[in-house]
Amino acid sequence: MSDLTLIIGNKNYSSWSLRPWFWMKHLDIPFKEKRIPLFTEQTNAQLEQYYSNYKVPVLLDGEFIVWDSMAILEYLAEKFPQHKGLPDYFKDRAMARSMCAEMHSSFAAMRNELPMNCRKTFSSIKLSDEASEDIERVTALWRYFRKRYMDKGPWLFGDFSIADAMYAPVVLRFKGYGIALNEIEQEYADYILSQKAIIEWCESGKKESEIILMDEING
Ligand SMILES: N[C@@H](CCC(=O)N[C@@H](CS)C(=O)NCC(=O)O)C(=O)O
Known part of the structure; x- marks a missing residue:
């Protein structure tokens, strides 16, 4: 049973957030989603705890934190090897x-x-x-x-x-x-x-x- 939370920015604007979100949704990987609107007075305070240099996306796997869209995608591909991240050859x-x-x-x-x-x-x-x-x-x-x-x-x-x-x-x-x-x-x-x-x-x-x-x- 996984305990995944994806921290994302505004869906209208946050292209980097869309990358892992699309991956997880498309593959039916269960996750909670936490949206933090970017560039508000509260944004940095809300993001500080994730050690991501105040950026989204961030993936929480329980207490474990992965940041950066590419790193998150690779982590998910390794955590769920049934969903291959990259081609076989x-x-x-x-x-x-x-x-x-x-x-x-x-x-x-x-x-x-x-x-x-x-x-x-x-x-x-x-x-x-x-x-x-x-x-x-x-x-x-x-x-x-x-x-x-x-x-x-x-x-x-x-x-x-x-x-x-x-x-x-x-x-x-x-x-x-x-x-x-x-x-x-x-x-x-x-x-x-x-x-x-x-x-x-x-x-x-x-x-x-x-x-x-x-x-x-x-x-
Ligand atoms: N290389 C990072 C870039 C992340 C990034 O720049 N995210 C933007 C949102 S799309 C962000 O958090 N911007 C807020 C800021 O720069 O303060 C990734 O791929 O996750």
Whole structure:
């Protein structure tokens, strides 16, 4: 019997929180959820106890604390080995790790200019060259891996993996800002958007009333 609690930020805005939340919901891993609205006067005091440098997401497994979305996903994959986090073959696993690491360490312009905001939809948006290059790179990655693993299943590496959880928030960014995608990437994005867990997350996000001004972009 596990005693998992996932500490998340605002569902409307917190793209990093969505990664492990999507993983757990999609795989029916039971957990409690504790939402801490970000950038309020109380946020730091509420997050201090988790040793996460005042950031979400944080996973509590009983008294045990894991922070950082990627570390949480890896922890969950090890705790529940029936839900494989990464592909079986070691070279496929290496590629999935490359892709996750790139998501974790790159795409600053895309993140800044397209903050996740489930409430907003834009038909188009003016982007810097850097953000456009980030988008091209992400879509090239999706295209490459979808083509490569197309016959194994609908996810990036055929089966659902940590890579899909890592990139799901990007799908919401692209949808929200009306980023045009080619057929293969659009098919992947639509598949993510059709997932029950993603729909549930977005519905909850839209109902939240907090406004984080720096994440509110005017088209
Ligand atoms: N690398 C961390 C980043 C976590 C992160 O920056 N979370 C944002 C929310 S999406 C946060 O907590 N921001 C609050 C702050 O920076 O004070 C992860 O993947 O979990």
